Amino acid sequence: MINTNTAQLLFSFTIFIISYFFTVNLNGIVQAFVANKLGDSTAKDTGYMKFDPLLYLSSLNFIFMLIFGIALPTSIPINLSSKIGTKYKLFIFYATPFISSILFSAIALSLSTLLYGAYLSELFLVKILTSQDISLRWAHHAMNGGSSFNIVCLFLLTSFICFNVFIAFYSFIVNIFKYIFALKDTNSRFGQVSNYSEYQDLLMIFAPLLLMILFGSALRVFILQIIILCSYKLSSIIVLIRSLLGV
Numbered sequence: 001m002i003n004t005n006t007a008q009l010l011f012s013f014t015i016f017i018i019s020y021f022f023t024v025n026l027n028g029i030v031q032a033f034v035a036n037k038l039g040d041s042t043a044k045d046t047g048y049m050k051f052d053p054l055l056y057l058s059s060l061n062f063i064f065m066l067i068f069g070i071a072l073p074t075s076i077p078i079n080l081s082s083k084i085g086t087k088y089k090l091f092i093f094y095a096t097p098f099i100s101s102i103l104f105s106a107i108a109l110s111l112s113t114l115l116y117g118a119y120l121s122e123l124f125l126v127k128i129l130t131s132q133d134i135s136l137r138w139a140h141h142a143m144n145g146g147s148s149f150n151i152v153c154l155f156l157l158t159s160f161i162c163f164n165v166f167i168a169f170y171s172f173i174v175n176i177f178k179y180i181f182a183l184k185d186t187n188s189r190f191g192q193v194s195n196y197s198e199y200q201d202l203l204m205i206f207a208p209l210l211l212m213i214l215f216g217s218a219l220r221v222f223i224l225q226i227i228i229l230c231s232y233k234l235s236s237i238i239v240l241i242r243s244l245l246g247v
């Protein structure tokens with residue numbers, strides 16, 4: 001027989017797994033789409049423009065999610081000898097995960113705010129970001145006896161936002177190094193095919209570690225402020241449109 005603690009653990013694990021795969025897949029698809037538009041079809045040809053959890057399942061990233069509760073973006077393959085191999089296009093490519101994760105977070109927070117209110121949405125977000133315990137009983141009480149469906153939806157939206165916050169944070173720091181290495185490879189191997197290997201990706205996880213330790217907290221707060229500001233603006237636009245349409 002499953003007790004309350006076990007049920008809570010299974011519920012949290014299921015929510016996190018679903019949110020994790022949606023977050024990583026959506027951001028990866030956007031980056032692969034951008035790469036294709038910039039003239040490199042490598043990601044498209046290898047299936048990264050499709051919603052495929054198994055393709056985006058990296059053992060290292062999945063372990064990080066299980067141990068630390070954070071999502072790391074999947075590395076999207078590119079061919080530096082294609083049209084994308086210029087400093088401007090590479091900048092756009094490596095900036096995409098940061099921008100897309102903020103936009104996804106803002107949309108999800110706006111939706112959560114419109115459905116459940118700003119106070120409740122931000123309360124759940126802060127509790128999850130600060131690793132505070134959120135029991136199903138507490139959630140039910142906080143939502144004034146809300147239905148199980150609403151509780152699940154709010155957990156999914158909040159987890160999705162949190163994972164995108166970590167992707168934005170990680171991408172902002174790590175992709176600076178990837179961009180520098182890509183420019184170096186482009187200059188030294190002009191005219192040759194040069195894809196990022198798993199070995200380089202492993203290095204990119206630990207190379208900027210010092211920056212994360214020194215500026216991690218401040219950067220996460222800054223990213224969260226951007227997301228909240230964008231969500232407020234988006235919510236205001238949605239409310240205005242609904243009032244004009246009389247919905």
